[in-house]
Amino acid sequence: MKKFFKSLYLQQRFFIALGILVVLFVFAFFFERIVDYLKIGFFVVIGLLIFDILLLYRSKNAIKASRNLPDKLSNGDKNPVEILVTNRYNSSIDVKIIDELPVQFQERNFEIKDTIKSGASRTFPYSVRPTERGEYHFGGLQIFVSTVLGFAQRKFSVDQDAMVPNYPSFLQLRKYELMAFTNKLKDYGLKKIRRIGHTMEFEQIKDYVQGDDVRNINWKASAKRNQLMINQFQDEKSQPVYSVIDKGRVMKMPFEELKLVDYAINSTLVISNIALKKGDKAGMFSFSDKVSNQVMAQKRASQMNLILETLYNLDTDFKESDFGR
Structure with missing residues (x-):
């Protein structure tokens, strides 16, 4: 019984109907002839509420829902998420979906409203744009269901707790890789220059x-x-290409919700990938008051994964960058 009352919510439409009856009962002091009709109206409203509740609770597993998440999130990019809801009722229902998003998004008003026909399944896509690297913990799905009467609402809770790591922007990596091998970089302002010496x-x-x-x-x-x-x-192939990341206090400055160091990290990922694809060696290191996060330039198959894992936890500090070192 406790579980029943925790999942039952009375709708605004029911309270509006009761409010109208209360106002009419006040007028009934002056027009006694309508009292009997108002009593009938009151029992009709209560009867409709009970009937609506019976419709909502006649099946235990009337709603099936799931959330499809990517294996990992791409920092600074729009990452697609899908919610699949199946209606097992014998009639159409109105649904309100509340997804418990990770705390990093600071989103408290996220909801999706729609109508699903009997026996039908609907996919509700949306996207999230993470701006901090690290772990993102998604909570459960809360599905609120109501019938055409709209007097009551039933809540279905789907326990889908999940953790998705947020990595440097691998979506941009794929985008610029495609551009580099289709010679479309000139559309973005890049041009060939005359090289001095024998290269x-x-x-x-x-x-x-x-x-x-x-x-x-x-x-x-x-x-x-x-x-x-x-x-x-x-x-010339097999040239060592190093990306050097400044992680001093200046790189903590935000720009369009991302820190400057995150732009440097995303660029490092793109440059390293293109260098390896072109047959060169790729490596990286970061610095502030000292050098750290060193990855020696190599051309092995696992080099990109090594660079990606090194960039995953790289962050700024509050120290002054020592460019002389």
Whole structure:
């Protein structure tokens, strides 16, 4: 019985009906002829409330709900979350969904309202944008159900406590990786510049085709083959690419809800990934008054995971950055 009363909520529509009856009973002091009708009206309202409660509680498992979360959150990005609700009642119902979001979001007015037909399932998508790295603990789902009468409301509690870690922005990593390999970075203001010195290494000798740089013609090979041959070069590979992150007190400054150090961390992740994909070695370290969080530049398969795990817990301190060191 205690569980029943904890899940039952009387709706505003019921109190409005009672309020109207109370006002009419006041007028009944002057018009005694309507008293009998008001008594009938009172019992009708109570009867409708009881009937509404019976409709709501006729089935124990009338609502099925679940929440689909990503394996990990991407810091500073919109991460999709889905709530699936199935209506097992024999009639349409109005639902109000309250999701217990992690305390980091400071969201106290989150709710979703909709109508679900009998036997139907509905997916309610929404997104969250975390701005602090660390663990995000989601609570349960609270589903409030009411019928067409709308006199009472029943609460279903779905225990779906879950912890999702929030990592540096791997969504941006994928975005810029795609741009780098489809040559679309020029759309974002990047352009090629002339390199000073020899930064190309020999790859192969191939037949000359129209448009090749004539300065790269291999005259000895051309004489042997009796046709023009050209040296083909490629960018130097296996260069060590280091990202250096300043984690001094200045980097604690917020910008669009993210700390400056978080932008540096997200950029480090993107640069390291592109460097590894292009055949170079990627590494990183951070500094303030001393150097820390060192990851030596390597080209192994697990290098990105090592960098990601190092960046996960990296944060600023209140010390002055020693650039001389």
